[in-house]
Amino acid sequence: MRLFAGACSALALCQAVAGVAVDVSASISAATASTRPLVQPDAGCRERSFDLTLSWEDHAPDGFSRKMALVNGQFPGPLIEIDEGDVVKVLVHNTMPYNTTVHFHGIEMADTNWSDGVPGLTQRQIPPGKSFLYQWKATQYGSYWYHAHERGQLDDGLLGPLTIRAKPHRARPFSQIANSTKQLQAMLAAEAASRPLVLSDYRHVTSVDGWAIEIAAGIETPCYDAVLVNGKGRVDCWSAAKRQALLTPTQQALLALGNETSLTAKGCLSANIIGNVLADPSLPKNLSAVPPGIFDVCTPTEHELATIDIARPVSTDAWAAFDVIGAFGLLTGMFAIDGHPLWVYAVDGAYIDPMQVDAIEITNGARYSVLVPVSPLDGNYTIRFASDAAAQSITGFANLVVRNSRSKSHTPIPESTVTPFINDVGTNTSSGVVYFDQAAMQAFPPDADVRNSPVAANRTVVLGIRVAGASYNWALNSTAYPMQLDNDTPLLFQPDPVDEGNNVTLTTYMDEWIDIVFQALSFPMPPHPIHKHGNKMWLLGSGEGVFNYSTVAEALQYIPASFNMETPPKRDTLATPAATTGPAWMVIRYHVTNPGAWFLHCHIQSHLMGGMAVAIQDGIDQWPSVPPYYRNYI
Incomplete structure (x- = not known):
């Protein structure tokens, strides 16, 4: 609906x-x-x-x-x-x-x-x-x-x-790919009728029960039961042979560190690997508190998949548009539609110069708007999402049914026999498969704001990412954000003009340019999808090791190749680089134009619950006045 x-x-x-x-x-x-x-x-x-x-x-x-x-x-x-x-x-x-x-x-x-x-x-x-x-x-x-x-x-x-x-009147980028007025009109019509493809992961325990298990066991439980497309999916249990054949190099390395050779029946790294390899083995834990169904037991289900019907016009200019939404609690993975290349024309709600790709890595919170040239052949084509996270190999599917608009609705639609672009762990099935490259995306129209920003920001903040006292507790600024603050009087209602010594609150002034360095302090550490409320961020650069510079301006003198100051990607959710063999860092920039209390946090649900967040008092000098309805609510 x-x-x-x-x-x-x-x-x-x-x-x-x-x-x-x-x-x-x-x-x-x-x-x-x-x-x-x-x-x-x-x-x-x-x-x-x-x-x-x-x-x-x-x-x-x-x-x-x-x-x-x-x-x-x-x-x-x-x-x-x-x-x-x-x-x-x-x-x-x-x-x-x-x-x-x-x-x-x-x-x-x-x-x-x-x-x-x-x-x-x-x-x-x-x-x-x-x-x-x-x-x-x-x-x-x-x-x-x-x-x-x-x-x-x-x-x-x-x-x-x-x-x-x-x-x-807003300019669209479709003329860059349309070869005729008729095709351009077909693309505009497709955008106007675009449909959401909501990708989500699903667990057989509630969030309250899942969190209680993590606290009792002292470890994270990054293992889900199904991947859903538009709210539908099924539990797919892989054979031991398939799990072994599709082991990724990262998974093989982590298994070796834990003296193990295979994933669990649910395609997950074991509780032992999660608790003693990916987390500090000295932290207190009780692995016996993890029920078998969380990591080890896979019970398949038969359930209908989502179906997206496209009545293809007789015209050869047949296009469809989808908004692909990464509504995950944890997962990151590859998205593709068998037999259908994807023209990415917007990312996180903003137009870009269109990029033709075959597969897109979808992180937690990300959105990609795509134009799809509809196949001229009637058929049932598979929409697929394959997790590429080391913690679990899991897939989800939906059906894209293409039929001639003149054909009768009861006419049987054959299963497509095209070769998928990706396999069940998101790896390309041929050397010609093209993946979306975030570094290559260009804003449409060109984004002049960041080019006009000062080389040296008004202030630079370094946020150290680390585990904080238990493997399920995470800190974005060396201190876990206390979730009991949920019940306090909102910060918006009573800002703190002096946050010195408070590692979970940052303060800025209007019209400042802010650089934030996200520094993974330990390894191995997975990527963290960082979401800022209130405005988008530019990804200036990233790299391995420790960011040993006081500002981006200083870093540019030594490692200029690590930065893009002219056309950096601009998004509201950006994933930090994985820290696999050592520390890693990422630098974002934003302009303070929207005063108020905003959240900056990891969008992985267990990491957010574990405290991986900071509050930002943006524009403290022009703080908004809260209307009575909101100030006096309850």
Whole structure:
């Protein structure tokens, strides 16, 4: 179910897209009786209102039923579809037995920091039986998503896609690949009708129970049961021979360090490897507290896969568009559609010069908008995601069914016989397979902001990433962010102008340029998908070893090849490099233009719950005034 389209879609303008409109004007009026509108829609756009009811119910997305968070009775939650310039009001009703919040991932929340959805930082939690109104303006365009930001509830299914249609006059990059006006029109029509492909990982234990197991055992449990596409999948148990044949070099090296030779039946590194090789073996642990089903026991299920139907027009210019969303709690891996190359035209909600690829590595939180030239042959083509994380080899699939628009719906569709681009651990099946290269992406139109920034930032912050006292506790700045702060008065309501000696709070001033160095202090250490709320970040550079420089300007004198100061990738979620044989670092830059309390954190759910986060008081000198409804909530 999609909730609604907005007012100024590129092609449909004020026409609604197929879906269900929800009129909640009465309930929103009651919730905001004492407040006036906080922001105004752009000319020609409208206020869009949505109603999300969160429930805690039995659900079986992979054939195994457990309690999950459903949004309007479904998983993933319904598509929120709006237009650039709209004002968005989302009224969330919490009927779950737990406190919760909702975060709109990648939305900058300009002038509405109180709707960012971080407990203890921008809002108080939504208790069971209560409702909360999020209000913000769609100042951006592109693919986003919404999800819980309370503990590990993303792992419980509280998530859904969000699409903002770009304004009609906004330049699109499609003319770079279209060879005719007719083909260009087909691409524009495909973008206007783009569909989300929500990729997620699924565990057979709730986030509360999973966290309790980690605390009792003293180790992380990075092992999932299934990969889902648009909320559907199945448990696929590989044979011992297949697991052995597809061992990656990294997995082989880690197994050797633990005196083991094979993955578990679930395709995972064992509890011993996780606890004594990847983590400090001296840390206290009790591996016997890990139930067998977490790492070792794989029970296959039979369950339907998601199916995406494309009625291919007789015209040879047949295109489809998808927004691929990495809504994972943990996994990173390769995405591909058999027999169909992908034209990546937007990343994390912003246009880029189109790049033709066969496979894309999707990290936790990332979004890729792709145009797909539809095969001229009717067939059932496999959509596949293959984890390339060392901790587990696991795959998920969906069906892309292509049929001639003139063919009858009951006509049998043959299974495709094309060779996949990738295998079940994301490795290319031939030397000609092209992977998306983040370093090569170019903003469309060109991004002049970072080129005009000073070589030396106003301030440079080094954040040391390390395990903090237990293998399931992580620190982003040498100190684990205390999760009990979720229950405190939000930082937005009472900023701390003096954060000296406070390793979990950073403070900036408006119009400053900030460089942040993420330094992995130990190894082996996996990549960490780092997400900044409030605005995007430029990836200036990365490398191995220790970053022994006080500023980027100094580093440029010694290791200039490690940096891209002219056309760096700009994203809201960036993965740190893996520290495999030694320390590793990454430098990002951002411009302080959006004052308020924002979160910077690892998007792996267990790492976030373990404290891998810092709060940033951006623009402390122009701090926003919080409206009464939000300040006085509960």
